[in-house]
Amino acid sequence: xxxxxxxxxxxxxxxxxxxxxxxxxxxxxxxxxxxxxxxxxxxxxxxxxxxxxxxxxxxxxxxxxxxxxxxxxxxxxxxxxxxxxxxxxxxxxxxxxxxxxxxxxxxxxxxxxxxxxxxxxxxxxxxxxxxxxxxxxx
Amino acid sequence: xxxxxxxxxxxxxxxxxxxxxxxxxxxxxxxxxxxxxxxxxxxxxxxxxxxxxxxxxxxxxxxxxxxxxxxxxxxxxxxxxxxxxxxxxxxxxxxxxxxxxxxxxxxxxxxxxxxxxxxxxxxxxxxxxxxxxxxxxxxxxxxxxxxxxxxxxxxxxxxxxxxxxxxxxxxx
Numbered sequence: 001x002x003x004x005x006x007x008x009x010x011x012x013x014x015x016x017x018x019x020x021x022x023x024x025x026x027x028x029x030x031x032x033x034x035x036x037x038x039x040x041x042x043x044x045x046x047x048x049x050x051x052x053x054x055x056x057x058x059x060x061x062x063x064x065x066x067x068x069x070x071x072x073x074x075x076x077x078x079x080x081x082x083x084x085x086x087x088x089x090x091x092x093x094x095x096x097x098x099x100x101x102x103x104x105x106x107x108x109x110x111x112x113x114x115x116x117x118x119x120x121x122x123x124x125x126x127x128x129x130x131x132x133x134x135x136x137x138x
Numbered sequence: 139x140x141x142x143x144x145x146x147x148x149x150x151x152x153x154x155x156x157x158x159x160x161x162x163x164x165x166x167x168x169x170x171x172x173x174x175x176x177x178x179x180x181x182x183x184x185x186x187x188x189x190x191x192x193x194x195x196x197x198x199x200x201x202x203x204x205x206x207x208x209x210x211x212x213x214x215x216x217x218x219x220x221x222x223x224x225x226x227x228x229x230x231x232x233x234x235x236x237x238x239x240x241x242x243x244x245x246x247x248x249x250x251x252x253x254x255x256x257x258x259x260x261x262x263x264x265x266x267x268x269x270x271x272x273x274x275x276x277x278x279x280x281x282x283x284x285x286x287x288x289x290x291x292x293x294x295x296x297x298x299x300x301x302x303x304x305x306x307x308x309x310x
Contacts, residue, residue, distance in 0.1 A: 045271040048166060058236070059271050062262055087269040089172035126140075 022061065024068050031071055038067050038080060041095050045088045171288035172269050178204070178283050179267035186234050186242055186258040197283060198254060201309060202229040204277040206265060208237040209245040211273040217292040218249050224298070225252035232256040235265045235273050278302055280309045
């Protein structure tokens, strides 16, 4: 009797746990992959630095549901991203598109690296020259 | 040339200090709204109190505040007395966000109802179209129904003086 009761309790517990996890049914593995990918690329507007795919915030759940709804309706990834940007601004994109506003973001680091390289080369040439001049004087 | 190079690290350091100093006063939780300068999104939702179907055309034809709130939101309770006071000065339209009818009605009964209209949005559909990330959020909408300002978090004396008042003066 006791064992049955305990069993029922455990079963009840596992049922309630399952209910707390979102379950989405996808038409194809490909659609599911797109859902996951968008979950990584869209940023939770309420959190400081989390994608909607791994955030527990209420709004992230809402946005996941919205992504799912749009995927089911046959929207393209670009359409879904545009929909989010129209509401939450470009903040929601973890993978910002290349345009005038993001030019520095995309090429800034490479630009700094090149600049640093040029400075190093100049410096080496300079000291080489100084060394050679010193040798010729000696 | 070499003389100048000596100052380069200090220059770079000064630039960094400039950025960090600016960063001290920035609030990373505050994001610009994508809807500034855009009309309030179209909607058809019932009024919480009357059940009458509301749409965008029924919003006030003068500058008003659109306040997103919910009974589960603690900060909304904090700002409620201030909004009540503000409602004597300009219309405040409520957007009851992801709430239940009973909880929302009880909340208004207990704390008072200063709202000109009360849009009931239990699914958060209009909230999503407005780019709402959580409650409370307040939008300043001008006489033409265009969103001019978004305030995330509590509306109080300071926010009114620093943000709402200046914007009201420019749109009037």
